[in-house]
Amino acid sequence: IRLVYSRTRAKRRYYELRALRSEDNGESWRSSVVASDPAEETGYGESAILRCGNGDLLVVMRTESLTGTQDFMSITRSTDDGISWSPPEPTNMYGHPPDLLLLSNGHILCTFGYRKDPMGIRYMISTDDGHSFRTDSLGVLRDDGKPACDGGRGGDLGYPISVELPDASIFTIYYMTCADGITHIAGTHWREET
Numbered sequence: 001i002r003l004v005y006s007r008t009r010a011k012r013r014y015y016e017l018r019a020l021r022s023e024d025n026g027e028s029w030r031s032s033v034v035a036s037d038p039a040e041e042t043g044y045g046e047s048a049i050l051r052c053g054n055g056d057l058l059v060v061m062r063t064e065s066l067t068g069t070q071d072f073m074s075i076t077r078s079t080d081d082g083i084s085w086s087p088p089e090p091t092n093m094y095g096h097p098p099d100l101l102l103l104s105n106g107h108i109l110c111t112f113g114y115r116k117d118p119m120g121i122r123y124m125i126s127t128d129d130g131h132s133f134r135t136d137s138l139g140v141l142r143d144d145g146k147p148a149c150d151g152g153r154g155g156d157l158g159y160p161i162s163v164e165l166p167d168a169s170i171f172t173i174y175y176m177t178c179a180d181g182i183t184h185i186a187g188t189h190w191r192e193e194t
Contacts, residue, residue: 001082003034003059005045014043017061019082034059035076035088041066044074044088046097050130053106057082058130060110062096073098073112075130092135093124100130101162101170107192108133111141111172113158119145121160121174125192141188146177156183168192 005015016036020029035044047061057078063071073096074088095112103109108126110133125137145157160174173187 001049001057003047003049005047013040014064015045017044017047017059019049019078019085021082032083032085034085035061035074042088048098048100048110050100050102050108052077052108052129053102054129055079056129058100058108059085060091060093060098060100060130061088062098063088063090071096071115077130091133093122093133095122095158097159099160099162099172101164103164103170103192104168105192109162109170109192111160111162111174113160113174114143115145115157117147118143119147119157120176121157121172121188123172137193139193141172141190142174142176142186144176144178146179146181 002020005017017034019032019034022029042065045062047059050058052058059076060073063074071094073091073093075091076085076088078085095114098110098112101109108130111123114120114122120142123139124133126133157176160172162170162172169191171189175185177183
């Protein structure tokens with residue numbers, strides 16, 4: 001399964017998210033709508049997909065909205081291998097874009113860029129197959145991104161990818177722009193707090 005986001009009509013205000021599935025090694029593909037808003041008040045973009053420990057497919061996605069929930073990511077899930085999807089639900093995770101990783105202890109790690117002061121890389125943990133991400137699990141991997149200035153955006157950063165190492169520690173790589181204005185690739189080696 002691959003996720004793609006696009007505007008299905010030239011004048012559509014926001015993106016919708018689709019899943020592309022192939023059961024013959026890419027010879028043919030089927031498409032299903034993962035998240036879309038017919039009223040065009042909410043858009044769904046950059047996303048991460050993960051098969052949970054219970055077999056469900058979980059998607060966390062960047063969300064933009066006219067209703068003021070912009071930058072709080074949304075989740076959806078499929079219990080039938082990506083044929084149909086639950087309606088998108090907002091989360092308490094502020095940032096984008098996400099990366100998902102199923103840890104060896106069964107927890108789901110979501111890392112994401114945090115683009116308001118103090119800018120950096122954040123994470124949250126789910127212990128219930130992605131049905132919720134615990135607010136008390138919010139962690140900071142970096143908070144030294146270039147600050148926003150004059151009410152505008154700060155430095156560009158994000159797009160994390162995490163791997164779990166054999167000793168159950170985690171290595172997360174991402175890109176950051178720090179106060180010096182230099183954009184670079186960086187990584188953090190860390191452990192989930194229990």
